Amino acid sequence: MLQNKLGRFSRHIVNSPENSGEKVSGSRYQKLAECLDGDLMRHSNGTFIKIINRFDEDYFHGKHMMPDRNRLPIFRKKYFENADESITLDPEKFLFFDTETTGLGGSGTVAFLIGFGSLKDNGFEVRQYFLPDFPDEEAMLEAVRAEIRPDTVLVSYNGRAFDIPIISDRMIIQRVERNLEYADHIDLLHTVRRLHRRRIKKCNLGNVEQQILDFYRQDDIPGYLVPSMYFNWLASDDTYQMDLIAEHNLNDIVSLYFIMCHIAAIHEAPSEKISDPDDVLSLARIMERRREHGDVCRFLEEFDELSHSYDRFDILFLQSLSYKRNGDYEKAVVLWEEIAARAVEESFWSGIELAKFYEHKAGDFQRALEYTLKAKSVRPPRDSALTDIQKRIRRLNQKIARRESSK
Incomplete structure (x- = not known):
């Protein structure tokens, strides 16, 4: 009787490559990594894909050129939220981030793609962590945890209400971290609303990119389609348009850096x-x-x-x-x-x-x-x-x- 019950449930159990004995190279994971132009990162507790993109000083985001590292505006905290005049944020500590998730929140929602951006040399670097399957979540979250240090200043777009709660919950569930520590969190959604909503009306990131940065995405996928595309990959191993999900996340993170520089520059020299x-x-x-x-x-x-x-x-x-x-x-x-x-x-x-x-x-x-x-x-x-x-x-x-x- 018990054996029959286990047999009925066995088809719902998804094995990770490590448990199934499948080699990472040449596997479904490898196919996904090649589609995303990333590298497989294999650990004892799971495998994930890491994607790195760098943008040098000649890069243009819309009509805005990559800010000169030596001529950045002063990032006073009061430009972004209520704060004392004397508090200045160090751009070297900025960690811009965004997630792609399986849903709109709740304990069952998983962030299957978490991207981080930071200043690097004379440009900007984005590191993305992609979860190829649910059993590998612990390994990916440990890599994500290593990105966030006690002196980190997180920068997001609605991340305080959405992204951080999901990441924190998943870290607790996977026993990676009970208390995610960082120095500060600047949520640009509220800053943009205060400064630009009177003119541009809609403050979703896509409209802000167009109206403020003059950046128009090409072949971008709507955010509401992202979860279904990821579930399609899990069910069929079909990598079709998975690279567009990574590109969508990449553009989000790069835009955050340009928006933050834009806001600081306005406060420094409004006229x-x-x-x-x-x-x-x-x-x-x-x-x-x-x-x-x-x-x-x-x-x-x-x-x-x-x-x-x-x-x-x-x-x-x-x-x-x-x-x-x-x-x-x-x-x-x-x-x-x-x-x-x-x-x-x-x-x-x-x-x-x-x-x-x-x-x-x-x-x-x-x-x-x-x-x-x-x-x-x-x-x-x-x-x-x-x-x-x-x-x-x-x-x-x-x-x-x-x-x-x-x-």
Whole structure:
């Protein structure tokens, strides 16, 4: 009875080349390695394929040339997430990474291709680890573990929420590592959204490559097809288009390096790197959240002509608030009066700011009342704003009456 049950289940058991006595050379693994232009790495606990690609200083990614190693921008951590001004990231410690997986997450999802990129000599090197079959996962993960050191700064695109949890879970399951240690993790997805979503709308990596790097992939496979293509290999030993999976992963990693350099360069010299009003507004808001009011004022002054030519009153109003927070009310009032004279959404808020200024700073209650009434004539953006205006009108009328009675 037991023998019959084992017989029925035996056809579901996949043997690794080592267990089956199959030689690595000339095997299905060798065929896959040749398709991927990689090398078989055989260990006592399994076999995987390692693929290495190098990009020298003459390489172009879209219209962007490989950054000069000696002229890289300064990678301040605050350019990528909330961080102290003094924290600077060492590009020598960067490890760009991306995975191709059998699913969208969960304990059963396996990362069958894990790629890493780092600076090498005068260029960039990508090392990819490909899992030819599930029994070899432990060996591949041990090689992956060796890539990540305690001083490593990981760089990914949505890797904090997706890739790292999968890698960490699989390392625990395979008893490779219980606590994956690294110095930091920069997730560029959130950085790109803050800086470019206002202009490019969709921030998936493919669209970012096209809109920001001017890089268009040729014969790329959609990400949703990758798992089924890998399962097809496992079931049939068919290497058809497996090289395209590796190329897809390779392009992802190279793009991460160029995107990171692009973002750092924008922060270092914004007037030289951006020209679109939406990007100007986004970067100004990022700087404003860091409370760099003086820098915002100087930055937006460089784009004053651009803001006016496109009638970007949202940018001009943000500029006026930066003047206010920096204590430069003279320049702030000039912008508020200019915006208040127009029939735009920011006219309401500019009128309110003028009312505040003349009431609390200039002590001119009559003029404050005039700007309050003018703001009221513009449709308030929300009901609570109308309530605040009515309170302000009553208060100003009382102040005017008291001043008149004291004469």
